[in-house]
Amino acid sequence: MPLDEARVAEYKARLAERERIIRESWVRTVEAQLVREKLDRCYETEGVNHMESCKDLRERYIDMLRDNRVKGYKNIDV
Numbered sequence: 001m002p003l004d005e006a007r008v009a010e011y012k013a014r015l016a017e018r019e020r021i022i023r024e025s026w027v028r029t030v031e032a033q034l035v036r037e038k039l040d041r042c043y044e045t046e047g048v049n050h051m052e053s054c055k056d057l058r059e060r061y062i063d064m065l066r067d068n069r070v071k072g073y074k075n076i077d078v
Contacts, residue, residue: 028068035061 039061042054
């Protein structure tokens with residue numbers, strides 16, 4: 001019986017870790033959405049000068065798009 005209990009505990013730990021990773025992935029995605037909203041506001045307020053004024057937000061958003069993608073559990077367990 002202890003072997004089955006150990007296996008169940010390992011399975012529960014794996015599921016908890018999977019949920020934590022997916023939750024963090026979603027948080028990073030929402031952060032990218034917030035930066036996108038700030039970038040949209042910057043474009044609207046700056047008008048013609050948006051290329052210079054919003055450069056830092058634009059670069060940050062591009063980096064976040066590259067790095068902060070939601071990956072499903074299949075990527076985690078492979």
